[in-house]
Each structure stands twice: as structure tokens, then as C-alpha cells.
Amino acid sequence: MNNRIEKLFQNKDRDIISIFFTAGYPNYNDTLEIVEALDSAGTDLMEIGIPFSDPLADGKTIQESSSKAIANGMTLSNLFDQLITLRKKTQKPVILMGYLNSVLQYGIEAFYAKCHECGIDGVILPDLPIEEYEMEHKHLAEKFNVIVVFLLSPLSQHNRVEQVKKAAKGFVYLVSSNSTTGNEIKNSHQLEEVIPRFNLNLPVLIGFGIKDKASFETACKAGNGAIIGSEFIRRIGQSENIKSTTEQFINELKHQS
């Protein structure tokens, strides 16, 4: 089965822009409007965040967008109701990112089945252990043609890298520095050293701390592209017009210095 994530990397291997945003933020019905805006602004990949009450890996911006989305009434099941028309809005690869507890309460099989039904191509669950993925998720993800993306950090050691390489598909999500989301990249040179050391057989997207043209270029020099979340969320949180804010933001990343 062909997966849109794999197709993307077959056609493009550099300067990939992936944008993360929280479902149901700033307003409950903004989810698909943001998808459309990102599509027309020229994003390569989109990651939709499932709001969670206790997002451990996230900094303030994503925490606050999550709480607001929950207060707006967003749940995983409501999100799937919105996403049922996703494929009328975009043909670009779309990933759901969230925490394992949301998936466990929804039901693991029901979750992957619904992802398939909505045309979701991938899932990122930063707190899903690889062992548990292999026992309880892998066969279902494969059955429903959903790629589960794994993360590495610059501190990941040889054995861990090998373990991730074995399980990973699509691309590897490399966390830029050891921190929660939304912080500055601490050592960009570190990224250029670690990627060759990891000797990965998959493309690498770099996330956490990418927020402007400069950090985007740093990430693109080391990997195949970058994932931007907090800064985009901050912008649309203050925006009057999602479409123009999104266009301007993507434009800044690509062109303006």
C-alpha cells in the first residue's frame, strides 16, 4: 500500500516543511480551516495535535493551546468527526500527534481503523515505548496503512538508535536539543554531527525549537527538513485571519530573512 508520507520523501528530500498545530485551537472549528490554509501555503506535511490534559513533552505554548482546545470541547472522537472530510481539503500527508493515553481510552484498534477511514497517514506518540508498539500497535498500524513515527535525540546512544532504526518507518523525528517543545536550539553543530553518526536509513525531520528562517535553515542543513509547532501556534493564536497568517508564516520560512 502506498502511504502519502513515503511518497512525499520519494519526491522531495530537502527543505521539507512540516507544521504542527493543536486540533480545536484557537476555535473548535478551526482544525480543517488550518489544514486548508497550510495546504495552499505550501506546507509539505501536517501534524495535528490531539489535545491532552498533561502533555509532558510540551512547553507552555502547546500546553496552553491544548487546555484551550479541551475547554473548546475538543476530544479525540470529535476530532475524528471533523477529519472525516479531511481528504476533500488536502492530498498532502497528515499525521496525528498526541499522547498514548488518548489512544488507549479510544481503543487501539478503533484508533488505527479511524485514522485509515479519515485518510491519516501517520501517528506520533512520544510516550509510546517501542516494545509496546511492537506488541500492541504494529500489526494494527500496518493493517490500516498508518506509519508510526519514532523519535531520537542528540543524546540517543548506539543501542537505542539501532532499536529505533529497526522499528521506524517513513522518517525519523529528531529532537533538536534536550528540552521540551518551544525552547531555543542549544547546539546546532551537534545536529550536523549526530545525523551521520546515527547512520539512518530514513529521512530525518528536526523538531523542537524551530521557529524562523534561521533555525529552519539550520535544521535543513543537518536533516531533510523541519517540524515547526509552538511558533505557528503562537501566530494563529493571535491571528484574525488564519489563511493570511499561515501564508505569511510559511512565506517567511521560505523566503524572507
Place this chain on the structure above:
Amino acid sequence: MKTEILYRKGYYGEFGGAYIPEILYNNVHELESYFLDVLSSPDFKKEYDHLLKEYVGRPTPLYHAKNFSEKYKATILLKREDLNHTGAHKINNAVGQALLAKRLGKKRIIAETGAGQHGVATATVCALMNLDCAVYMGQTDIERQAPNVSRMKMLGAKIIPVHSGSRSLKDATNEAIRDWMNNTEDSYYLIGSVVGPHPYPDLVARLQAVISEEIKYQLTEKFNRSSPDYVIACIGGGSNAAGAFYHFIDDANVKLIGVEAAGKGIHSGLTAATLAIGKPGIIHGCKTYLIQNADGQITEPHSISAGLDYPGIGPLHGNLFKTQRAQYLSATDEEALEAAMELTRKEGIIPALESAHALAALQQLQFRKEDIVVVSLSGRGDKDLNTYINHLNY
């Protein structure tokens, strides 16, 4: 020990594990690789035992509460963890983990605290061992446990107020873990209960196991038997209960009773009785029971006692509950206040509000008169004086 039977590494039955972001993988893995070797090394044991004896003041008495025994028609023994240095069982764990952190070469300690007892214990050992100390505490708890906040400050700890969520223990734990993610190389996360990712639940249980180890030999000395009929302890995350149960888990003759905080009542929507109304899920990197809605959002708990105000429970207890090896009861805010007053007036001991929940369970159980009942008096009530005064009309 049954406590160590794991169907896969790091689990008690189906509970436990390490559900952590990749950034923490190294630290958790490092801790997992070293902690058993460190804990069993002769030099660690020597230093730990010495500090427990000379600094903490162990062994704590197993006090025969005669007036309570008369009232409840059984032999009621109080394991006086309230007499430890800093006023609760929390110091047993803090001393052990701080020694471990030093051996891992860490210079800075991060902790979360609810009632402030773990924060005070951590600030204390950091002062003793010359470590930097950052304590995360919910704003609500800062207000209701003011004396402990002052103690931590005096001990040199940096208190970081947490304003997210219910501004209590759950949120303080999130922030402590986030701090750890941002400072993985120099900082050690000194968790205060048998919760969090493996190996923390196991590590903390082993460090608190001194409680049941002492109960065993104290019973032998006083009653010529090495196990009681009942062990009763309050449960938030469940560290004092884990310590009080630990050496009796394999002895089916000992009834293990955990007492959760029912708050305003288990079906009131204002409760912290996780096992009564929770479902399995993931909280703070651990698979266990938690209070959550159908969408998996973790619900804000309520208890008058800041130390029990936690929407999860240690995975060891999750397993003891599921396998029915232990029985879990609950006591309301009101019942805990009454029990605290009763102990104060009958035995001349002002208990912590947490421990008062364990005492409140005495009313719910039917004893035979020959029964020996050990209640873990996990902490003293100095920190709760404001709450007592407000509720009991003095």
C-alpha cells in the same frame, strides 16, 4: 518476592513501565541500569543505614496505642513515621535517592511536592549533601501548606510555583519532569512516591521498605510474632503504604489495607479515590489506574489533604488491587478530620491529614480482639494546623 515478579521488565502485573519522551530515555535507562547495584553496594548501605539511624532517627517506635486499642477492641499499634526528622516517612526515600544522585555525579536535584513533606525532606538532604534543589509546588498547595514552604526556603531550596491545571501535585509533577527534560545532564529527578516511570516505583518502594522491615522485628521483640493481622496505610501515590506493606506482601495471612482520600465522597466529583473510580491509563510515564474522563483527559482530584490529592496511584498498588491481594478503602475529608481529632485527644498525637485517613479506616473494619493491627502514622500534623483550626472551630 511477589513485588518483583514482572511479566516484562519494569511492570507489576500489567502496571508500571516507562512511558516517556525520547529525551528522558538516557536518564531513565541510566537510573535503571545502576540503581540495583548501587542499592546493594556495601558502601551505599553503610552510608544509608548510618544516616537513617543518626540523622533521620530510625528505627521509629511501634507504639502500642492503649486508648485506641480499647476503643477498637484490638491491639492497635502505630508505626510512628511522624517522629522521623522532618516529620514524615518521606525522608527515608529522599536520603536514599540523594545518595544515589551523588553516585551518578548529579549536582542539582529536582522534586515535586504536594503537602510539602517530600519537598522539605528533599530540601533537607540537599542542604546536608550540598546539592542544588528546585522544588515544584502547585500554587494551591503553596497556600494550604505555608509552614512547609517557609521551611524549604530556609533550607535553601528554590520553590517554583505551578499555575497550570489544578495547581496541585499532578501539575507540580508535570513541571518537575519538564525541568528534568530541559536539564538532563546535570539534574537528578528525586521523585517522592512510588509513581512515575520504571524504575522509580521500584526504587522508592525499596527505600521505604525499611518501614515494614522494622515492623517485623519490632513485633517479634514485643509480641513474639513477626507479622501482624492488619497493616493499614493511607494512599496518595502510595509510598508509605508500599513501605509498610513491602515485607508482608508474600504473607497471605497479613491483611493489607490501603486508604484512599474520598474527598467529599467517591461519587461527588470531588475525590482523589483513584481505585474507586479510576480506569487504567498513563500518568507521569506510568501505566496505572487514574481518574480520567472518557476522552482520557486526567481529571482534577480533590482531597483536603494535599499529600493524597493525586489522580493516579503507584503501579504496585494497581496490581495489588487488581489481584485482590490488598483491600482498598476510602475516607472522606470529614472522616479524616474526625479521626485526626480522635487521635489527638485520645493518644496525644496530632497526625498529618494524610495519616488521619488511615486512622479513619479503623471504623470501617471489624477486628477480633486478638488481632494485631498496625497503622502507618506516616506524618505529623504541624503542617496541617491551619486546616485543623479552620475546620474544628478553635
